[in-house]
Amino acid sequence: MDRLDDLEAQSIFILREAENRLTPLGMLWSIGKDSNVLLWLARKAFFGRVPFPVILLDTGNEFPEVYAFRDRIIKEWGLSYIDAPCPPVEETDPSLPPKARAAARKTLGLKRIIAARGFRGVMLGIRRDEQAVRGKERVMSPRDAAGGWDFRHQPAEFWDQYNAEPPPGGHIRVHPLLAWTELDVWRYIEREGIPVVPLYFSREGKRFRSLGEKDITFPIDSTAASVGEIIAELEASREPERAGRAMDHESEDAFERLRAQGYM
Amino acid sequence: MAAPPLKLVVVGHVDHGKSTLIGRLLHEAGALPSGKVEELQRLSERRGVPLEWSFTLDSLQAERDQAVTIDTTRFWLTLGGRDLVIIDAPGHREFLANMVSGATGADAAVLVIDAAEGLQDQTRRHAYLLRLLGLEQIAVVVNKLDLVDFAEARFRALEQEARDFLAELGLEPRIVLPLSARHGDNLARASANLAWHEGPTLVEALIEFGAAAPAEEAPLRLPIQDIYRQEDQRILVGRIESGRLAQGDTLLFSPSNKLARVKSLEGWPGPPPESAGAGRSIGLTLDRPLFLERGELASHVENAPMLANRFGASLFWLGVEPMVEEREYRLRLGTAEALVTVERIERVIDTDSLAPLAADEVQRDQIAEVVLRSPAQLALDDHARLPRSGRFVLRDKGITVGGGLVLLRGVADQRRAATGRADNLTLVSHKVTQDARAARFGHKGGVMWLTGLSGAGKSTLAMAVEQHLFRKGYAVYVLDGDNVRSGLNANLGFSPEDRVENIRRVGEVAALFADAGFLCITAFISPYRADRARARAATPPGRFHEVYVSADLAICEARDPKGLYRRARAGEIGEFTGISAPYEPPLAPSLVVDTARQPVEACIEQILGYVAQHFATESGAA
Structure with a gap:
């Protein structure tokens, strides 16, 4: 088994645990590269059929290419899709910095769809290497009724025995890609031929390395126009992946506060 | 294709420099994102403290404020062409659950010891946990040698102390290294300050470690x-x-x-x-x-797991509430779940001295050896043989409160007994009916299954009742240890497996007697519910009568008719029921005979009364 086989087998194990233990279960699909890999792994785990709905936390602010890609994949892969509209920025925590408030719209959208559908498990494609605060996450992470993350008192998780029991009124965040790195994701996309939004590929010297909403995500300088070129670029780079995500950098603890309040 | 990376956990006492070591390794490997060192410098200046490499890791606000690592986290780097994942594990006692959560994913470990402070309680506890978690590739790092003027004598003394302690645990470090992580001495480059050190740098040592290979050669699980x-x-x-x-x-x-x-x-x-x-x-x-x-x-059929409902375990306890005997917890073993009861806490181990402590409960962060039992059969592997299927967690109120390794020494494999009757046989029907037999003998056939501690009075009562009933004309016969062990079970010893088989055969023979129309009385300790349930299942429905011959342990031990308790207490007999092995009283016996509170004659009358009531035919000939 090589490194990608190892990661794939582990993620499939987690997906199957979540599907067995947490009903109803939904998957957040940001339509970025990571959640596409997650969706692909779900198809492998369940033999071509995705047995739970996929949810877009829709701010209405995604790039048009993202919406077009979404419509194509829903049809081709026969997905059960939920569009979860996010409340306007006025409803977010006013003490957060401005870009973080834009991101916090998704937190509110997520809380509402969880409440509306009664989800006990929500799966998402975050990785430990993306961002230091995400590095502390568990594979199955309990959230209280308010959706908050108590990172100071996380339950123990070892030997692949996950915390698949939501607290009263709460839910479990499931993170099957936690052990993957950005490079692993691209190498797997290359190996498996997984489709991604074309915005990741260079056009006129710029490409998106991390995809968020139009107004708070910025492209990087790059000439990488294929998956192979992206891999070569990343192998040589020391720039952090989320450098183009404005909300991470407004203050020392902005992202930590977002996550404690229930952000992905 | 790329091999899986080596997963390395860094453990040790709080403040011995684990996070500094990792931060510096990331820097040496060029794995810090551009701008990170400058960001750290700015941060350190703003706070008016010297540059702290550990700030690289302690990304949570709470951790920077306290300068203590709270939770496990991971870092990716490449050193000398080798891909590594470094798992940072907190040293603080109260974060042991997080340390375990990190360390269980690792292939190898670095144990960090402060040159000035030496081995501390968390150093020892972490070393013990490494052994429990099965991590055998260990590098010991004596850090902060700059604080003791790079003195070789200090390093040698700590090296010896660390080696001695690990040897007591059955661990042998791959290497023990002197180091100053903060200044980078002997981390990636040899240092003039440590000219007396002839071994490799830490980086050179680490790239020699191997990733744990998946166990393809082992039995299938x-x-x-x-x-x-x-x-x-x-x-x-x-x-x-x-x-x-x-x-x-x-x-x-x-x-x-x-x-x-x-x-x-x-x-x-x-x-x-x-x-x-x-x-x-x-x-x-x-x-x-x-x-x-x-x-x-x-x-596969060959090399199958053992089936048992009682087993030993070595475990670490993370629960806020202590583990106590007779308490139930939810066991998770692979994908199986079962309720288990803590039958016995054999010993709690003091990780400082490695001495067993006398204790009847296991406190948070303690390590213990216990015996667990479950009402249902479990598929078990000894951890020493198959680590991945020989480990389990215990859960309580929805969270993981402990982790343990399965120890199967002295545990009976119930598979042979569980296999039951061959189902490819065609039963031939008798031409003599049960009613005809009952009419001939004047009573119904059935089994009176006496169970209780050694010395409770089973054999005495069985023989007396047999005599009384025989005189009344009953077709009655007693099965007990002597008439069974000398012939039918002559090939069985006293191993746990053989004891299970002994009771299984007795159950089957008693069922044949009952089928023949006899009243069969058995007198065996038969301490396990599972064994008695099997005997009941072997008997036609309604014909198995469980009689609990009850007397508490102190009384039985005082009677000690065969001197067995004395020998068991002296350690001459192992696994003796009531002393070193459990007795599971019946949950719903047909009859309870209390030999401690009433004389023998009253007990006999009680059983005879029960027989008259339950074995009489319609015509009541007997």
Whole structure:
């Protein structure tokens, strides 16, 4: 088994645990590269059929290419899709910095769809290497009724025995890609031929390395126009992946506060 | 293709410099994102403190404020062409659960010791946990040598102390190294300050470590995770923990003890493989429709797991509430779940002195050896033989409160007994009916199964009752140790397996007596509910009468008719019921005879009264 086989087998194990233990279960699909890999792994785990709905936390602010890609994949892969509209920025925590408030719209959208559908498990494609605060996450992470993350008192998780029991009124965040790195994701996309939004590929010297909403995500300088070129670029780079995500950098603890309040 | 990275956990006492060491390693490997060192410098200046490499890691606000690592986290780097994942594990006592959460994912460990402070309680506790977690590739790092003027004598003394302590645990470090992580001495480059050190740098030592290989050569273990129904097919899914399986293999499922062949492996997209090895998450179909559920453990027929409902364990406790005897917890073993009761806490281990402590409860962060029992049979592997299927967690109120390793020394394999009767036999019907037999003997046939501690009075009562009933004309016979062990069970000893088989045969013979119309009285300690349940199942419905001959341990021990308690107390007899092995009293006995509170004659009358009431025929000849 090589490194990608190892990661794939582990993620499939987690997906199957979540599907067995947490009903109803939904998957957040940001339509970025990571959640596409997650969706692909779900198809492998369940033999071509995705047995739970996929949810877009829709701010209405995604790039048009993202919406077009979404419509194509829903049809081709026969997905059960939920569009979860996010409340306007006025409803977010006013003490957060401005870009973080834009991101916090998704937190509110997520809380509402969880409440509306009664989800006990929500799966998402975050990785430990993306961002230091995400590095502390568990594979199955309990959230209280308010959706908050108590990172100071996380339950123990070892030997692949996950915390698949939501607290009263709460839910479990499931993170099957936690052990993957950005490079692993691209190498797997290359190996498996997984489709991604074309915005990741260079056009006129710029490409998106991390995809968020139009107004708070910025492209990087790059000439990488294929998956192979992206891999070569990343192998040589020391720039952090989320450098183009404005909300991470407004203050020392902005992202930590977002996550404690229930952000992905 | 790239090999899986080496996963390395860094452990040790709080403030001994684990996070500094990792931060510096990331820097040496060029793995810090550009701008990170400058960001750290700015941060350090703003706070008016010297540059702290540990700030690289302690990304949570709470951790920077306290300068203590709270939770485990991971870092990716490449050193000398080797991909590494470094797992930072907190040293603080109160964060042991987080340390374990990090360390269980590792292939190798670095144990960090402060040159000035030496071995501290968390150093020792972490070393003990490394052994429990099965981590054998260990590098010991004596850090902060700059604080002791790079003195070789200090290093040698600590090296010896560390080696001695690890040797007591049965661990041998691959290497013990002097280091100053903050200044980079002997980390990636040899240092003039440590000219007396002739060994490798830490980086050179680390790249020699190997990633744990999936155990393809070991016996097959596939815990069933789920069963999917797809287009008339039932697909069993799970991850192979050890061994290999191929299309056409015969699989044994435990604990249900069912057999089937692998019809196909399933996969998406593209053609499925014909075989698969350890580490793979697979799907398969069987050649026959078995009713199986999540929690079954698939193996080959050879080298199957043991079936037992009582087993030993070495465990670490993370629960806020202490573990106590007779308390129930939820066991998770692979994909199986069961309620288990803590039957006995054998010893709690002081990780400082490694001495056993006298204790009747296990406190948070303590390590102990215990005996657990479950009402249901479990498929078990000894941890020393198959680490991945020989470990479990205990859960309480929805969270994990402990982790343990299965110890099967002295545990009886119930599989032979569980196999039950061969189901390919055709039973020939007797031409003599049960009613005819009852009419001939004047009473119904059945089993009076006496159970109780040694010395409770089973044999005395059985023989007296037999005599009384025989005089009244009953067809009655007693089975006890003497008449059974000398012939029918002459080939059985006193191993746990043989004891199970002894009781199984007694149950079957008693059932034959009952079928023949006899009243069969058995007098065996038969301490386990599972064994008695099996004897009941062997007897036709309604004809098995469980009689609990009750007397408490102190009374039985005072009677000690055969001197067995004295010998058991002296350690001459192992696994003696009531002393070093449990007795499970009946939950719903047909009759309770209390030999401690009433004289023998009254007990005999009580049993005779029960017999008259339950074995009489309609005509009442007896």
